[in-house]
Amino acid sequence: MKLTGAQILIKCLEKEGVEYVFGLPGGAILPTFDALYDSKLKFILVRHEQGATHMADGYARATGRTGVCLVTSGPGATNTVTGLATAFMDSVPVVCITGQVATHAIGSDAFQEADVVGITRPVTKHNYLVKDVKDLARIVREAFYIAKTGRPGPVLIDFPVDVSRAEMEFEWPENIYIRSYDPSPADSTDLSKAQIEKAAKAIMESKRPCLYVGGGAVVSGAHTEILELVEKTGIPITTTVLGLGVFPETHPSSLRMLGMHGTHYANYSVQNSDLLIAVGARFDDRVTGKIDKFAPHAKIIHADIDPASISKVVKVHYPIIGDIKPILKALNGLVGDLRPQMKDWLAQIEAWKKKHPLKYDQSGDQIRQEYVIEKIGELTKHKAVVTTGVGQHQMWTAQWYGFTKPRSMITSGGLGTMGYGFPSSIGAKLGRPDETVICIDGDGSFQMTLCELATAAYYKVGVKVFIMDNAHHGMVRQWQELFYRRRYSGCELGPSNPNFTKVAEGFGILAIRVEEKGQVIPAIEKALAHEGPVLVHVLVAKEDNVYPMVPAGHALDQVMDMA
Amino acid sequence: MKHTISVLVENHFGVLARVVGLFSARGFNIDSLAVGETHDPTVSRMTIVVHGDDRIVEQIIKQLNKLIDVIKVEDLSQGEIIDRELVLVKVKADTAVRNEVMQIVNTFRAKIVDVNPESLAIEVTGGESKIDAMLELLAPFQILETVRTGLIALARRKALEAPPQYPQQKKDTQKAKTRAGASGKRVNVTK
Known part of the structure; x- marks a missing residue:
């Protein structure tokens, strides 16, 4: 029986054992979404394609399996670039399929056309443009193989709409062979x-x-x-x-x-x-x-x-x-x-x-992020899967959660992608539904991808989001305080931050506001006990610095610490 | 230091861009680049000449090796090599100086490939030093135009290992003997 390219692609994903596909449809990928309609693959509709790549990435880091995203051409594809670069820097296996305009239109500045293979070349382990439906099954098989083996990384498949409509007899390539790719060069030699x-x-x-x-x-x-x-x-x-x-x-x-x-x-x-x-x-x-x-x-x-x-x-x-x-x-x-x-x-x-133990100032009424994170660690017995954004809260999480299990810290270490934490927690929770998944985020980071609250709400993904709201891009503020004579240029968020609990409620998500130290533990307990997604908005100390700190360009033993 | 890098790659679209991207991303200017099919039509060879810090070039070579479409990379600057370039030069040469120019051409065993009343077109092949020497001697006559193919090079003694062939290719070439030392592995990823 003849199948269309779109049907072959979906069939290949099923054969590869894919569980979830994260994505967002659009013109050039419509035939593929039509084929997806008949498939048993679970599709997660995101609100922005960057979210899809971070979810696939979080899923991959939490499970060790390859994450998959499916988006349209042009802007859909360019929106995945940050997510691909994040996965590339941290060696995460992701396969990203992007729609493309028809092969005859490529290079004509067609509607929603972008040179995606060109754009993503430096941020993927490998990428493909499928020019003939005959190559499709082999390419998908190779993409999954390359993504997962050796030093893992993201692989992109650019999939022109006419190739997705072309028909051929489907044949699954059991064995693949890439002569120029040897994933473990010196193994067991x-x-x-x-x-x-x-x-x-x-x-x-x-x-x-x-x-x-x-x-x-x-x-x-x-x-x-x-x-x-x-x-x-x-x-x-x-x-x-x-x-x-x-x-x-x-x-x-x-x-x-x-x-x-x-x-x-x-x-x-x-x-x-x-x-x-x-x-x-x-x-x-x-x-x-x-x-x-x-x-x-x-x-x-x-x-x-x-x-x-x-x-x-x-x-x-x-x-x-x-x-x-x-x-x-x-x-x-x-x-x-x-x-x-x-x-x-x-x-x-x-x-x-x-x-020189790790320490923080425990006096005073202000809520310290270290305190909240330490308590989250204790109340989850140091066994939850934790994702973070990037900045002070990320470093404090690294210092104070107390990790005990592999694949439990999911964070953008290499690229330092703010906005990574929340969508990746959704991917992680879908991949490991029986475990507690916590996103510790900053007010700055969270606002970069907060539209995925809709995704978490719709699919009832029970992630526990803790927003450490210090009303600043905290790490930027810390550097400006220490190295730029307290000239706080462009780092203040407080005056324009939304009411996060109202935002969450607007998306139909349980929200808890924490203003005093005494509310921290009850809030964590309540969040952990709740089935579905929860957002905990914690008003933390506004001007607090992450220590110890080795200033950039200094030797590792030239450590700054709090007085 | 100058590096002459020889790269065997899959003869596909897009491969050149991947290779060149590794140099341009590090702000390296490629002095010359020559690409052509090898005796195996599925494989192309690139010869890249680049000046740069040894450590960075070593890192680029490692990164080149990581590209999926790259089969083999070798820095030929490590050993003895045969390198050649072909250059076409158009030199201003009226009847008064023509003999002088032709003497230079003969000395370098170059060839006159076109004659005009006002100029001569010369074809010369050779290594870098020979070509530089000849261009220097021609300079006083006023060089009107130059075009160079870019350096191509082979290691003198040993050959780069032949790339492993794909099963289909093996069927095609009846005499396909297993080549000694072929490094490609057959990979079975059946779950």
């Missing part, structure tokens, strides 16, 4: 074995080792191997913001997060280590601080699946290329207890922990 042995030897000889673990370990599902490595050797461990949850922060070996807003003791440990073991991390500038002063005494082991990450920022002494999980499995067999030789080192770290 003798070379990587030799490298693992060298690294193990370096670990066994080190006196002041430190583990630095990033999002790659989450992607690889290597949390049990990491726990084993730490418990076997006793090596202290710090994670990046994307690595949060891959190792329980309640564990005594945890140094919590490192970097610009990391703990004193994590940063000091990195700076004073003689061996830094980087696992699935990429030495981002927010992590390293001033590069030529980064970990000055350390030899560096770097395990990563992406060869281009090795020695990109700092010179690596022991590169290991491949999937983290099998690498750590092999490594765990070669290392032993280091506690005896690390005695002084561990004592030093304990002293740092004691001298």
